Each structure stands twice: as structure tokens, then as C-alpha cells.
Amino acid sequence: MKVLVVGAGAMGSQVGMVVALAGLEAVVCDVSVQALASAEASLRQRLAGQVANGRRTQEAVDGAFARLRFESNLEFAAADADLVIEAIVEKVDAKRALFAELGRLTQPHAILTSNSSSIVPSKLADASGRPDRFVNIHFFNPALVMKAAEVVRGPETSDATMKSAVDFVERIGKTPIALDKEIFGFVANRLLNAVRDEAIRLYEDGYASVQAIDTAAKAALGYPMGPFELMDLTGIDIGYHVKKERYAETGDPADLPSRSVTELVESGHLGRKTGRGWYTYDKTGT
Ligand code: 3HC
DSSP states (O other): OEEEEEOOSHHHHHHHHHHHHTTOEEEEEOSOHHHHHHHHHHHHHHHHHHHHTTSSOHHHHHHHHHHEEEESOHHHHHTTOSEEEEOSOSOHHHHHHHHHHHHHHSOTTOEEEEOOSSSOGGGTGGGGTOGGGEEEEEEOSSTTTOOEEEEEOOTTOOHHHHHHHHHHHHHTTOEEEEESSOOTTTTHHHHHHHHHHHHHHHHHTTSSOHHHHHHIIIIITOOSSOHHHHHHHHOHHHHHHHHHHHHHHHOOGGGSOOHHHHHHHHTTOOBGGGTBSSSBOOTTOO
16 A cells, blocks of 8 residues: 655654554655655654664664655656545645645545645545545644544545545554544544633733643643643644634634734744744754
8 A cells, every 4th residue: 555645744744654664655745855855854863763762673764764755746656646645734725726636646546635633524525526535634743653543524435435544544553533524623623722722811811821831731630741832843833824714714703813823923933843932942842
């Protein structure tokens, strides 16, 4: 089975590596050669760390890199894919354009999936020309570590596609969370967003600092990370774009990004990837 991941950001590159580590062939494709190079460099660094700390063997890592290709030509990369995972920018139009292309470039049997956390299958599936073979497979950040992936059924997803997607998630060592019916935010992010929105509200209304709220989540509730630390990890722009898209759809001012998030995004402080978000990071990411 050959898997194509489109988008070499933090999610796409790590998903490609998860697939390769599980013994399948994977291609990570991106229009930006620079994004591909930095994806490979960051994976090599991370996996070298795991060899150094005894988490993986050098042999397993070498084998995974031998199965993982980085490619900028989509036509070439799509030709022999059996399953495609889209992990590009969280914008409906960009995704629809990509799925239209994938519908033309992939073989008819190929299953097309989106890693989108918020755009439900019914908003994308028809663009591919094969809505029965379309499903969302939503991974969590960092994809190399987090144990689950949501498999989200759209109204036209076939039983066979759903089964293949669930089997695929298991095959790559993740726990599938199947959603029988699509809903904005799916399951995990709906839980997470409720906590994040409340954390931002408490901060903006001056009740507690970012650090204090993160400490409450970790020390009082046992969360592995505070909501602000998590936004820095996943990218503040991701949540921002999701809210903008949601607002464009609902027109409900409650769906607009919050003031402090908008200020961070407009200043280019997007989290760890830019060295600054809610917190400031040094070159080692600390
Ligand atoms: N990328 C890949 N691997 C990472 C990583 C990253 N950015 N950060 C940490 N890791 C790895 C480390 O290499 C280490 O692996 P190893 O033990 O094999 O060497 C392992 O994670 C543990 O790392 P640390 O010991 O440095 O730090 P922690 O124990 O604090 O774990 C964490 C880090 C795994 C990120 C943990 O804090 C955590 O689980 N945080 C919550 C993450 C979360 O909630 N994710 C879901 C976000 S929602 C989402 O993704 C939805 C999307 O739609 C936005």
C-alpha cells in the first residue's frame, strides 16, 4: 500500500513518518521545496534523538527513511497512491482545489482523506469527484506521539471506505476514533476548544495570567500541557483560521477569533514555529 501525504508542515511530515515507521511506503508532497527540506531535516533530528535515547533502533529509522520520499511534483507523487492524506492549509477553497486535482491525478480506487480538524467531509468530498471514497482522518499534534486519529464519515462515505480508513489507522499503530456522523470540530477538538476558549476568556478578562491558567490545567487537572502551551505547539494561526472560516459560515460574532489571538497572528507570533506565541522559545524550542 502506498500513501501520499500532501503538505509538509509539522502534521504532514510527521504523519508521513508514522506511515513509513509502520512499514508502508509514503511520499510527502509539497509545492515548496524548502518546506520539504526543512520537514526532512526536522524528522531526521527528531528520529536521531529517539535512536540516541534508545526509543528506536538505527535500523528501524533507516528503514523508515528508505520508505519515505519527499516530492514536489504532485502529478508524479499521486500516480501510484492507494490512499492520500491531505494536510495543507486549513482553508476550504485551497483544499477543494487540491481534491479536484487529486480526483484527476490518482487512480480510481484511491481513497482520498483530509486531515482537517474542522472542515467536515461534506464540504470537501464532492470536489474530489468520488465522495464515496472520501473520509477525514484527523491526526493529533505531535502526530509521531499522539496515539489516536479520528475517522470521520461524511454523508456519502461508503461502508467500505470507512472500514479501509479504520483499518489503515490501526495498521499504522494509532487508535481509531470513528465518528458515524460529521460535526464541526469532531469529538476531540470540541472538548479541547471548550477548554481553550474558556482559558482565553479568563486571560482576556484579567482573571489570571497565561502561565497561571496553564499551571491550573497541568497541576490541578493533570493535563499534559496547558491550553496556551498547546496553542503554541499546534500553531496559533490554525485555530485563528478555523474560527474565521467558522464565522464566515455562521455569521455569529461568538465564532470570531478572540482579540488576543488576532493580535498574535497579526504580529506573526504563531507559536513555537515562529519562536514566539503566548510564550517565547529559544532555538532548542525550550
Ligand atoms: N514533535 C514530535 N515529537 C515530540 C514533539 C513534537 N513537537 N514534542 C515532544 N515530542 C516527543 C519527544 O521526542 C518525546 O519522545 P520520546 O520519549 O520518544 O523521545 C515525547 O514526545 C515526550 O516528549 P517530552 O518528554 O519532551 O515532553 P512531554 O512528556 O511533555 O510530552 C507532549 C510532550 C507529547 C507534546 C505532551 O506534552 C502532550 O501529550 N501534550 C498534549 C498534546 C495534545 O493535546 N495534542 C492534541 C492537540 S489537538 C490537535 O492536534 C488537533 C489539531 O486539529 C490541531
